[in-house]
Amino acid sequence: MAMICISITFSMLGLSYAAVPLYKIFCQITGYGGTIQRAEEKSKFVSDQRIRVRFDANVSHDLGWKFIPKSRSVSIKLGQISKAIYEARNVTDKVSYGTASFNVSPQAAGIYFNKLECFCFTQQRLSAGESMDMPVVFFVDPEILNDPLLKRTKTITLSYTFFLDKNFKKKTS
Incomplete structure (x- = not known):
């Protein structure tokens, strides 16, 4: 009976460590939670059907950046490749590192x-006052x-949020 309890305990512990990567894989495969697919090639x-893609930008309060989409939205044909540009600007007086997530x-x-x-x-690095597209x-x-x-959806919103990367690693060139 003790061996069964120990086995169950270690199994549950192992599953708890595997939960985050398994959930991430599940979201990437199914698109659950607004997870975007990463494509290797174009459609x-x-x-001829069009859809509007709206762009949203947010910044964590502790980062010290301004972050905005250069265009608020675009109307594209389904399957058509499009490009959106976001601009990030470091408004502090020191170098900072940020990482963006999306949905x-x-x-x-x-x-x-x-x-x-x-x-x-x-990881993105911006010096004091620097901006980047x-x-x-x-x-x-x-x-x-x-x-x-x-099938009746007319607008999709792509939203990015930048967070301070406290565990930054300096990139070597």
Whole structure:
């Protein structure tokens, strides 16, 4: 009986450590929680149907950056590749490091929103007063029209939030 209890305890401990990576994989596969898909190539089909993609930008209060999309929205054909530019500016008097996370709403659209190029989850360094343009290249899969929950969706919002990267590692050139 003691061996069974010890086995269950260690199994539960192992599952608790595996929960975060397993959840991340689940979200990437299903698009759950607005997780965007990472595409290696462009869409094979471009529809005449259009969708509006709205851009949102947020910054954690402790970062000291201004972060804005250069354009608030774009109207694109489904399957058409588009590029959005965000601008980040360090408004402090010292070097700081930030990392961005993202999401899409409505959340169910995450599986159809495909990024070809993105700055998210990559450490960004800005010197005092420095600004940087950050591009996002994406397309919305025309398969969204076959999803009964989303086929009438007219707007998708892509939202980024920058956080202070307290565990920065200086990049070597």
